[in-house]
Amino acid sequence: MTPSEYEFLKRFLKERSGLVLSDDKQYLVESRLVPVARKTGIDTLSALVSALQRGGNAALASNVVEAMTTNESFFFRDKTPFEHFTNTMLPAMLDKRSKTRSFKIWCAAASTGQEPYSLGICLREAGAKVAGWRVRILGTDLSTEVLEKAKAGIYSQFEVQRGLPIQMLLKYFTQQGDLWQINPDLRAMIEWRKLNLLENFSHLGEFDIVFCRNVLIYFDQQTKIDILQRIAKLMPEDGFLVLGAAETVVGLTDAFQPVPGQRGLYQPKQPAARAVPRYAVAGGLTGV
Incomplete structure (x- = not known):
């Protein structure tokens, strides 16, 4: 992956998910996106970046964002x-x-x-x-x-x-x-x-x-x-x-x-502006 391709991915991920990547995280990006490229039949990461730059492939864009999102979790984490x-x-x-x-x-x-x-x-x-x-x-x-x-x-x-x-x-x-x-x-x-x-x-x-x-x-x-x-x-x-x-x-x-x-x-700390009336969410409430 070239420096310009990595810069594009950094901007792309920040815009789509808010994820901010430092310059030393290119190895992480490559390790997570290589499987995405393989799964979608794309030969190289450069080709994957080109596909993202062309746009029009919402599924690929979503797969890239999901691959880069950390999903670490466990029960009663941090207690x-x-x-x-x-x-x-x-x-x-x-x-x-x-x-x-x-x-x-x-x-x-x-x-x-x-x-x-x-x-x-x-x-x-x-x-x-x-x-x-x-x-x-x-x-x-x-x-x-x-x-x-x-x-x-x-x-x-x-x-x-x-x-x-x-x-x-x-x-x-x-x-x-x-x-x-x-x-x-x-x-x-x-x-x-x-x-x-x-x-x-x-x-x-x-x-x-x-x-x-x-x-x-x-x-x-x-x-x-x-x-x-x-x-x-x-x-x-x-x-x-x-x-x-x-x-x-x-x-x-x-x-x-x-x-x-x-x-x-x-x-x-201060009275929050109400976005909607209290409990006005579709689907109602679930009984305990």
């Missing part, structure tokens, strides 16, 4: 956010939403689904506390391939061993040979949609809790600011935003403020 959910966010929702007995969660960049399913397990483990409540969990991602895996809820032995306690595995999964599938009632709690965070997402409606972890680190500063400000518009004043351990709102936006003593947890 702390799920402790915050159980000990801080859920009690707050049970208190502040006692009249409607409902709230909504959005997992942005949900990848292969372990994060939304982990939250679903937390809700199931809450037992009688949430009995009769309606909770909607929406998982979105840029990649069609990972969303299909998330919908199926089927994971390898290696995947379920990463962060998932054995008692929860046996309680919420059914073994299928060498694979494990999440039980139907837990799968039914979650809705999946394809979504690019660079595009308008106001149509999703308002969310009480937003998990947007380990995705902002791949964007440049202005893109981070834009995404955070648009998320703030979808949240009520008493909502919660969860970011990854290496991410922060500090220095980016004053729309959120850290929750004292709760690493990676934030709340809206």
